[in-house]
Amino acid sequence: MASTTPELVCQRCGAPLTVTPETIVAICEYCGYPRILGSTINPDEVLIVESIGRDAAVGAFWKAVEADRDLRRLRSKIDLLEVEGFYVPAWIGRVMVDGVVEYIVRERRDNREYKRLVREDISFQSGIGFCARRAAATFGITDAIYYFLKTRERAKSQPLTEFPQEKWERVKLKVLNTEVDVSEVRERMCEDVADIVRSNYAHREVTYFRVYASLTEQPKLYLIPVWLAYYRYGEGTFRMALAGWDGARVAASEPVTGLHRALYTLGVFGLIAISSFLGGVIAYNLRIGESISVPAAIFTFLTIAAPFLSYLIVKGARVERLYRKRVQAARGTVIERTK
Ligand SMILES: [Zn+2]
Secondary structure, rough: OEEEEEEEEOOOOOOOEOOOOOOOOOOOOOOOOEEEOOOOOHHHHHHEEEEOOOHHHHHHHHHHHHHOOOHHHHHHEEEEEEEEEEEEEEEEEEEEEEEEEEEEEEEEOOOEEEEEEEEEEEEEEEEEEEEEOOOOOOHHHHHHHHHHHHHHOOOEEEEEHHOOOOHHHOOEEEEEOEEEHHHHHHHHHHHHHHHHHHHHHOOOEEEEEEEEHHHHHHHEEEEEEEEEEEEEOOOOEEEEEEOOOOOEEEEEEEOOOOOHHHHHHHHHHHHHHHHHHHHHHHHHHHHHHHHHHHHHHHHHHHHHHHHHHHHHHHHHOOEEEEOOOOOEEOEEEHHHHHH
């Protein structure tokens, strides 16, 4: 529950801060200055990634629509409903991974099965991120963190303590609360990396697995800007997550058309055709004095069942497709690569 305590004010401008009992870093809504609560992190280690503005985010949305072969065709029927931006707090660092894995490879040669033991060394470095929130992940957040790890050389970031108030005024967005402290994250990140690496061998017959992960760059708290665009197409509402630093689409739910529309159309025509045929049979039988009980029964059944049958047919037409990058993640830990 959000509450404003009179004593808790911004150390730079004196404005009251909104915090929850779980908040460990509060960002002043007015000037963007961070205040550290119940944590040992240094305020200089809270960094902000500059965001594009709302207009640019709207532009990025339409650019992404234009760039997508399926969406481009629907462009004129897409209504952009809402665009909202926020900063996701994420712990970003670097990890060194070392280990070894052994697995059995079975091969058949000359009708005989041969077993071969493969030993692979695991050694790589990777960017690592962790969403500093306890709540279930909001749409696109993991994807945005992953994309940030891939592009952070290009993204401009700077300490919030040095971020001028005028500039904050221009790029300020809602800041999601930081709830997970770095002390808790370090160990968890390393454990999760082992899980992610192990999962890459899940399809193998592993006989031995040992991996050791260590942080080569201590995690810093980054405020990563994400824009969510909600749009309507037909009866459905879909969303697209855009990276706030370069406007790239990082995740999206998209309407499925094509095949499902074809099935829908066929289904509707099918129902009409069956009904017309039955109607014809009834009319004909009435004219020649034959019994109409069988076609009439089917006709009645179809009429009563029509809403349900239509539902069955239409159900498939509202399917959405998820656009996602292949994010290597476990329990909130995201790593940039696993090789
Ligand atoms: Zn302030």
